[in-house]
Amino acid sequence: QAKGEGRNAYRYYTEALTVAARQRLALESRLHRALAHGDELKVYYQPQWDLQSGNLVGAEALMRWFDPDEGLISPAVFIPVAEESNLINLMTDWVIEHSCEFWVKNGLTGANGLHLAINLSPRSFSNATLAVGVQESLLRTGFPPHLLELELTEGALMQEGTGALAILQSLRDTGVRLALDDFGTGYSSLAYLRKFPLDVLKIDKSFVDVLNEESGAAMVTAIVDLAHVLGFRSLAEGVEEESQASFLRACGCEMYQGYLGSKPLPAAEFLVLVSKLKSEAKA
Ligand code: C2E
Ligand code: MG
Ligand code: MG
Ligand code: MG
Numbered sequence: 001q002a003k004g005e006g007r008n009a010y011r012y013y014t015e016a017l018t019v020a021a022r023q024r025l026a027l028e029s030r031l032h033r034a035l036a037h038g039d040e041l042k043v044y045y046q047p048q049w050d051l052q053s054g055n056l057v058g059a060e061a062l063m064r065w066f067d068p069d070e071g072l073i074s075p076a077v078f079i080p081v082a083e084e085s086n087l088i089n090l091m092t093d094w095v096i097e098h099s100c101e102f103w104v105k106n107g108l109t110g111a112n113g114l115h116l117a118i119n120l121s122p123r124s125f126s127n128a129t130l131a132v133g134v135q136e137s138l139l140r141t142g143f144p145p146h147l148l149e150l151e152l153t154e155g156a157l158m159q160e161g162t163g164a165l166a167i168l169q170s171l172r173d174t175g176v177r178l179a180l181d182d183f184g185t186g187y188s189s190l191a192y193l194r195k196f197p198l199d200v201l202k203i204d205k206s207f208v209d210v211l212n213e214e215s216g217a218a219m220v221t222a223i224v225d226l227a228h229v230l231g232f233r234s235l236a237e238g239v240e241e242e243s244q245a246s247f248l249r250a251c252g253c254e255m256y257q258g259y260l261g262s263k264p265l266p267a268a269e270f271l272v273l274v275s276k277l278k279s280e281a282k283a
Contacts, residue, residue, distance in 0.1 A: 019259065027081050030067060035090055040066050043099050045167035047273065048117070048235065048257045051249040056277055058115030058149070060257060060266045061099045063091065079121070088121045093133060095119075100143035106271055109144050114274070117149040117179060122156040125163065131170035138174065145175030149200065152178065155187025157196060165195060172197045179235070185221060193230060201227040203253070205238025211247055221251045 004082040034040035045059040063075045096118055108114045124130050138145055150171060157164055157180075168178060179200035180188075184207055203223050210216030220236070227234040236248050239258030248256060265273065 024081060028085055028242050031078055031082060031087055034065060044266055045270040046257050046264035047262045048255055049253055049261045051253055057255060058117060060117040060131055061095055063095055082253050083121055083123055088123045089127055092121060092124055096137045100137060100141040102267060104142050110149055113147050116146045117151055119151045122159055125156050125159060125167055130167055131174055134171060135174045149177040149179050149180040154188035156190050157192055168196055197230050201232050201234050203234060203236045208236050208238050208244055211244050224251050224253045
């Protein structure tokens, strides 16, 4: 009897696992197909603004997947699946090439060019040829390195220890800028932060959300000061209200992105915004 129950429990357990594993595999193979066909994957661009001047200074490229059966699938769902397989590295290459080409083709790299921020995966740092690949993409698309900003997370810094440092240094040598994404949510130590050649600290939305609380406001002020002490600029993520923007401006934060300025936009809408702002500036 006990033996029978044990066997049953085992069977249910493996069946549950099998369902989850099968779903994951199915998602993975559809993602493979999407990457091969090209038109299911899109890049949206979320504007980034200078807090002092109010000018548009760049945008973050954010991937979107329109599956023919399921419709829009969030990156929060498919990026983790891609990260468990080798797909994430192919996807990163795709986003870099695709959006650099888009920037060049639409004249966004000219005088007063906009910077383009692209998310790297922690998996990118297990690839010793990352910097070579980035440089090839820059050359192939004619994109000016100083306008490319690669975003990494604290996990990526910690994971590979000194390996990550060498990769970051070689990325930096290609002339691109580096931003630390979701700062404050991971577990990088301050000692590490000092060692890495970063340009921008991106203050996570969870801190911006609590700016109306005294402790939240104090935290954000401290993070902005920390960024400056280390020689980095700061960018606040997920700014939705004017009161948040004014606080950030007052404490010296340089840039923000968030629904207050704009949601991530499909490429065509992003171009409309850019030309609207250009004609307003001329008028
Ligand atoms: P992230 O890099 O921290 O990107 C910011 C996320 O916050 C985006 O979600 C953006 O739409 C959202 N956001 C921006 N402003 C606001 C706001 O004011 N309010 C709210 N509620 N949300 C805001 P999204 O596009 O769903 O992307 C989620 C995450 O997926 C990204 O977080 C990033 O970690 C990952 N991801 C997206 N695209 C890529 C990619 O091409 N490669 C990699 N490796 N990861 C990506
Ligand atoms: Mg990001
Ligand atoms: Mg972020
Ligand atoms: Mg995030």
